[in-house]
Amino acid sequence: MKICxxxxxxxxxxxxxxxxxxGADVSLVARGAHLAAMRANGLKLLIGDEERVVHPRCTDNPAELGPQDFVIICLKAHSITGVIEAIQPLLGPHTRIVTAVNGIPYWYFYKHGNECEGSTLESIDPGGRQWRELGPxxxxxxxxxxxxxxxxxxVIRHVYGDRFPLGEASGEKSADVERLAALFVKAGLQAPILDxxxxxxxxxxxxxVCFNPISALTHATLDKICTDPSTRALSKAMMLETQSIAETFGVKFRVDVERRIEGARxxxxxxxxxxxxxxxxxxxxxxxLVTVVQEMGRLTRIPTPTIDAVLALVTQRARIAGLY
Ligand SMILES: NC(=O)C1=CN([C@@H]2O[C@H](COP(=O)(O)OP(=O)(O)OC[C@H]3O[C@@H](n4cnc5c(N)ncnc54)[C@H](OP(=O)(O)O)[C@@H]3O)[C@@H](O)[C@H]2O)C=CC1
Ligand SMILES: CC(C)(CO)C(=O)C(=O)O
Incomplete structure (x- = not known):
């Protein structure tokens, strides 16, 4: 199976x-010193007390790789639009794109099934280019x-976890998603297929939506954010705004907000x-992670005063640091 x-x-x-x-035929797209090190010495994973080293094909020029069975996008989500053209040589008629990123993916409203069907979101997919040129x-x-x-x-250090839930936009258990999940499982990962x-x-x-910007503003770790009564309350307020928006789009939360915060703590x-x-x-x-929730709040006319305030602060913080 060819995986990029x-x-x-x-x-x-x-x-x-x-x-x-x-056993997958893996190619890695990377750049800079990390790419140079992988080319020279292979890619090393530090996991528990173990060291695992592999020597897959590594490049900064995807055109060298040709069409793949699966392209797994593991970029920071804000970088995806910038690589749309570079990804094209990896796409054959049956290539599937796996969005292994945080936040709302570009395909979110594909086979969604209400008046938003086919919509794109400016904050994650400016001008709808990912939707048109990668294809939902x-x-x-x-x-x-x-x-x-x-x-x-x-060198990659594993900190915790091994779960990568997978799923088609339609909820269907397609042969492709089953094939991919089977490979993940063979690789020692948990990959439940979700409908x-x-x-x-x-x-x-x-x-x-809450822990990431609050941590960037306060420099607090997850345990502190979730334990301190004021940052815990702030997180909860942002989560409740988020929940109202998501539920308007038909989302069901399988745990309540307190349990989710406890999990993070x-x-x-x-x-x-x-x-x-x-x-x-x-x-x-x-x-x-944050602006997209505000954008979806505007679409549903649900006010997001707490998200708006934290977003304004973290955006300013990032601008001042030259990181946004
Ligand atoms: N790391 C984690 O623990 C977790 C991450 N996530 C999510 O997973 C996604 C990936 O995150 P993460 O792995 O941490 O991100 P990283 O920044 O570690 O990995 C992305 C890699 O892509 C490289 N890259 C960026 N643009 C290009 C390009 N044009 N060509 C080639 N290489 C490029 C980056 O290089 P460079 O550094 O030079 O930009 C970097 O090495 C994010 O959405 C994140 O939120 C989710 C849960 C946990
Ligand atoms: C901390 C955690 C697990 C949840 O907010 C995360 O996904 C991140 O750091 O981006």
Missing amino acids: IYGAGAIGGYLGVQLAQA ERAIGCIVYPATEIEAPG RIRDEIWLKLWGN KVGAHKTSMLQDLERGRPMEIDP
Whole structure:
């Protein structure tokens, strides 16, 4: 099975090692010092007490790779529009695109089934280019639950988790999604196929919409945000606004807000990816995680005063740091 991981960073690198060890024909698209290190020494995954090293094809020129069975996009979500043209050589008539990113994906309103069917969202897909040029019909949804980091160029550290729920926009259990899930399982990952993938997208986003910007503003880790009464209340207020919006689009939350916050608290002294990005001077994933919820709130005419306030602050913080 030919798999290209587009953006073989923290999550893509973790997937790359696991899928290559499971026997897939894996190619990695990366750049800079990380690419150079992978070319020279292979890609190393530090997981528990173990070190796993693989030597897949690594490039910054996807045109070298040709059409794939699956292209797994593991870029930061705000980078996807910038690579639309570069992805094209990887796409054959049957290639599926797996969106292994946080936030709402470009295909969200494909086979959605109400008046929003076929709509695109400016905050994540400006001008609808991802929808038109990648194609919603190619997409398979994927939620990323593990946490991983690039410890050094060519070296990925696994922090926790191994679950990547997958699902078609239609909810169908297609042969493609079954094939992909079987490969993930062979690679030692959990990959349940969900018939309501959007519910799970929101369950993950429920945390990202509040914990990520609050952590970037306060530099607090997840346990502190969820324990301190004031940041816990702020998170809850943002989550309740988010829940009202999602439910208007037919989403069902399988846990309540308190349980979701408790789940995040138990993760412990973990820095969210947005805080890590701020500290390391990397562009912050604000639009795919926060602005998109505000945009969907505007579509549903649901007020989002708390999200608006936190979004204004984190955007200003990111601008001042030159990261937005
Ligand atoms: N890391 C984590 O623990 C988690 C991440 N996620 C989500 O997963 C997604 C991926 O995150 P993560 O893996 O952390 O991100 P990373 O930044 O670690 O990985 C993305 C990689 O893609 C590279 N890249 C960017 N643009 C290009 C390009 N044009 N050509 C080639 N390579 C490129 C980046 O290089 P460069 O550094 O040079 O930009 C980087 O190495 C995000 O949506 C994130 O929110 C979800 C849960 C946890
Ligand atoms: C911290 C966590 C797990 C949830 O907000 C995350 O997804 C991130 O850091 O982006």
